[in-house]
Amino acid sequence: MDTPADRSFDVEDYLRLDLFPHFLCPGCGHGIALRALLWAIHELDIDKNRLAFVSGIGCSGRLSAYIDADTFHVTHGRPLAFASGLKLARPEMNVIVITGDGDCLAIGGNHLIHACRRNLDITCLMLNNEVYGMTGGQGSPTTSVNRYTTTTPLGNHEPAFDACELAAAAGAGLVGREVTMQVPTMKDLIKQGISHPGFSFIEIISDCTEIYGRKNDLGSSAEMVLSQKKDILPTYIDVAEVNAVDQPFRPGSWQTGVLAKNDRQEYYKAYLDYCKQANPPGHGETHGR
Amino acid sequence: MSKPRQNLQGNRACALGAIAAGCRFYAGYPITPSSEIAESMASELPRVGGVFIQMEDEIASMGAVIGASMGGAKAMTATSGPGFSLKQENLGYAAGAEVPCVIINVMRGGPSTGMPTRPAQGEVMQARWGTHSDHPIIVLTPASVREVFDQTVRAFNLSERYRVPVVVLVDEVVGHLIETVALPDSDEVETTSRKWADGAREDFKPYEIPEDGIPVMARPGQGYRSHTTGLTHDATGFPTQEPGQVEQVMTRLLTKLDQHRDDIEQAETLHTEDAEVLVIGFGIVGRAALSAVNQARDLGIRAGMLRPITLWPFPERTLRSIAANTAAVVVAEMNAGQLCLEVERLCPDTVAVIPLNRIDGEPIEPRQILAAIEAAAGSMTNSKPTSTKQL
Numbered sequence: 001m002d003t004p005a006d007r008s009f010d011v012e013d014y015l016r017l018d019l020f021p022h023f024l025c026p027g028c029g030h031g032i033a034l035r036a037l038l039w040a041i042h043e044l045d046i047d048k049n050r051l052a053f054v055s056g057i058g059c060s061g062r063l064s065a066y067i068d069a070d071t072f073h074v075t076h077g078r079p080l081a082f083a084s085g086l087k088l089a090r091p092e093m094n095v096i097v098i099t100g101d102g103d104c105l106a107i108g109g110n111h112l113i114h115a116c117r118r119n120l121d122i123t124c125l126m127l128n129n130e131v132y133g134m135t136g137g138q139g140s141p142t143t144s145v146n147r148y149t150t151t152t153p154l155g156n157h158e159p160a161f162d163a164c165e166l167a168a169a170a171g172a173g174l175v176g177r178e179v180t181m182q183v184p185t186m187k188d189l190i191k192q193g194i195s196h197p198g199f200s201f202i203e204i205i206s207d208c209t210e211i212y213g214r215k216n217d218l219g220s221s222a223e224m225v226l227s228q229k230k231d232i233l234p235t236y237i238d239v240a241e242v243n244a245v246d247q248p249f250r251p252g253s254w255q256t257g258v259l260a261k262n263d264r265q266e267y268y269k270a271y272l273d274y275c276k277q278a279n280p281p282g283h284g285e286t287h288g289r
Numbered sequence: 290m291s292k293p294r295q296n297l298q299g300n301r302a303c304a305l306g307a308i309a310a311g312c313r314f315y316a317g318y319p320i321t322p323s324s325e326i327a328e329s330m331a332s333e334l335p336r337v338g339g340v341f342i343q344m345e346d347e348i349a350s351m352g353a354v355i356g357a358s359m360g361g362a363k364a365m366t367a368t369s370g371p372g373f374s375l376k377q378e379n380l381g382y383a384a385g386a387e388v389p390c391v392i393i394n395v396m397r398g399g400p401s402t403g404m405p406t407r408p409a410q411g412e413v414m415q416a417r418w419g420t421h422s423d424h425p426i427i428v429l430t431p432a433s434v435r436e437v438f439d440q441t442v443r444a445f446n447l448s449e450r451y452r453v454p455v456v457v458l459v460d461e462v463v464g465h466l467i468e469t470v471a472l473p474d475s476d477e478v479e480t481t482s483r484k485w486a487d488g489a490r491e492d493f494k495p496y497e498i499p500e501d502g503i504p505v506m507a508r509p510g511q512g513y514r515s516h517t518t519g520l521t522h523d524a525t526g527f528p529t530q531e532p533g534q535v536e537q538v539m540t541r542l543l544t545k546l547d548q549h550r551d552d553i554e555q556a557e558t559l560h561t562e563d564a565e566v567l568v569i570g571f572g573i574v575g576r577a578a579l580s581a582v583n584q585a586r587d588l589g590i591r592a593g594m595l596r597p598i599t600l601w602p603f604p605e606r607t608l609r610s611i612a613a614n615t616a617a618v619v620v621a622e623m624n625a626g627q628l629c630l631e632v633e634r635l636c637p638d639t640v641a642v643i644p645l646n647r648i649d650g651e652p653i654e655p656r657q658i659l660a661a662i663e664a665a666a667g668s669m670t671n672s673k674p675t676s677t678k679q680l
Contacts, residue, residue, distance in 0.1 A: 085356025278335035
């Protein structure tokens with residue numbers, strides 16, 4: 001165990017401090033999400049040496065480098081594909097994907113829906129700031145209607161994806177959403193996602209103050225986060241009772257908490273069962289080494 | 290006792306070679322004419338404790354292969370023309386982050402969707418330069434069913450040894466060819482695995498360069514907690530843009546295969562010691578060349594053959610030493626003229642480089658090559674041979 005024996009949470013125990021200061025802009029919500037993620041890992045008491053993070057390209061993609069674990073910063077949109085291979089080669093590892101709205105829903109959209117369908121035990125944390133921040137503030141699949149970005153200079157005319165509805169419809173094992181205002185709740189949601197034996201999709205409503213907020217007069221980071229909280233509708237459904245992919249969604253607001261849960265068989269377990277047909281008992285090797 | 294012989298298809302031999310080499314992860318997407326490789330892996334891998342996964346697309350297949358390899362598995366994918374194009378970005382990641390992996394491209398006619406069931410050799414240059422920017426890569430080209438098996442094994446060994454993606458270009462004709470072969474027993478197949486880090490975590494730098502130029506890998510879960518990225522990185526594995534460091538790491542990456550070329554390069558030669566006319570062709574064209582050269586010898590023409598098995602890095606020294614004593618080189622290939630550019634680059638000005646191309650979806654026949662040899666030999670007595678390019 002490389003995890004500290006003292007059980008009080010110190011985020012620095014989980015960071016590569018020699019890489020600091022980090023590159024995030026002042027007011028960015030991604031750091032809050034990272035803290036909640038590491039807090040969740042701490043509370044779950046997961047050995048750092050059993051943790052692999054896979055991230056794509058964009059502001060979210062750079063977060064993996066700051067985590068003291070096995071970290072993989074891969075190609076744009078493909079972290080779920082890389083993570084699927086990694087998890088199947090090292091099933092004993094906890095594999096967590098950190099991605100963004102452009103990485104996950106635009107260029108990586110196909111991988112997301114099939115990761116949901118397969119239900120391989122990966123936790124996918126999508127940081128949604130409604131914009132391509134790294135490339136200078138272009139519109140993304142989650143940019144709200146009428147918002148200004150460098151590629152929607154007249155106000156966005158495209159509808160935005162509801163990523164959670166998409167993930168739930170595609171069959172993800174667990175789907176949830178939280179805003180950065182509510183860090184303990186976010187931590188608890190991420191804990192549920194990591195603990196769920198299957199594919200979990202968690203959307204964090206982050207804020208891009210410097211680029212998106214500035215261009216749309218959304219105020220300071222604090223004001224952006226407060227307005228996000230104002231817009232949420234927390235769900236108080238009993239998780240144990242939920243086994244559906246068609247939870248009702250109310251438009252015009254962010255529904256937060258666990259939004260869908262689906263206890264289908266996990267992909268790798270299903271694959272091992274499938275392989276038993278090729279390997280009668282007592283024959284063949286054990287996979288995973 | 291002689292080994293049992295079997296009728297085996299080239300694509301299936303590829304899958305059996307991969308299993309023999311230790312491949313335990315396959316991710317792929319259906320595409321003609323490579324699909325039998327995926328189908329064979331789908332039935333073989335569950336028997337040996339491996340993972341077969343059909344991904345949602347070609348890009349995901351390549352990503353999953355790299356992910357599995359980063360996790361420690363020997364991993365492979367197979368595809369054809371359009372799929373090979375789609376894999377290029379992630380293939381570049383494997384080259385840059387130095388993740389071993391094997392990519393089979395059973396070549397079909399193109400461009401675009403082209404002719405899915407017809408043979409061609411249009412990816413000579415794409416296999417070398419398909420992903421963006423400078424990068425190291427190894428490309429192998431088998432010519433028979435048995436050689437598909439052997440070169441697939443070799444692809445894994447080279448990939449593991451040098452931490453580089455290895456592409457195997459299989460002709461559609463060879464992939465679908467059924468030949469009677471005897472395969473080696475599994476204990477007769479020589480296999481290599483990459484070097485894993487085993488020292489103290491504090492001293493470990495994932496891209497620190499040992500004498501052989503090939504860094505050792507950290508296996509996830511072993512406590513090294515290292516970082517892997519497609520960004521240009523220094524010895525620590527973290528991104529750098531410092532010009533001095535970038536130049537150093539790029540130079541090492543781009544030259545890391547140079548000191549191992551004796552191990553990497555492979556070619557078959559025939560009658561090259563006194564050849565006036567040399568025929569160069571790879572894959573199935575090499576077999577047509579072999580036949581044509583033998584026929585030419587029967588006619589009294591001093592013909593020879595060079596069949597590159599390693600296409601990239603091209604067996605430069607082999608060609609240079611032969612070309613020094615030859616008058617003409619016929620480069621036969623099932624494309625509009627790609628390999629001939631490399632041959633022209635390597636041959637002295639005194640050598641006439643004659644392209645012989647076929648782009649109609651049919652393999653080059655021995656008689657075409659023989660005609661080119663005769664024309665080259667005939668014109669040698671008169672003047673410099675002229676091109677027989679058939680477009």
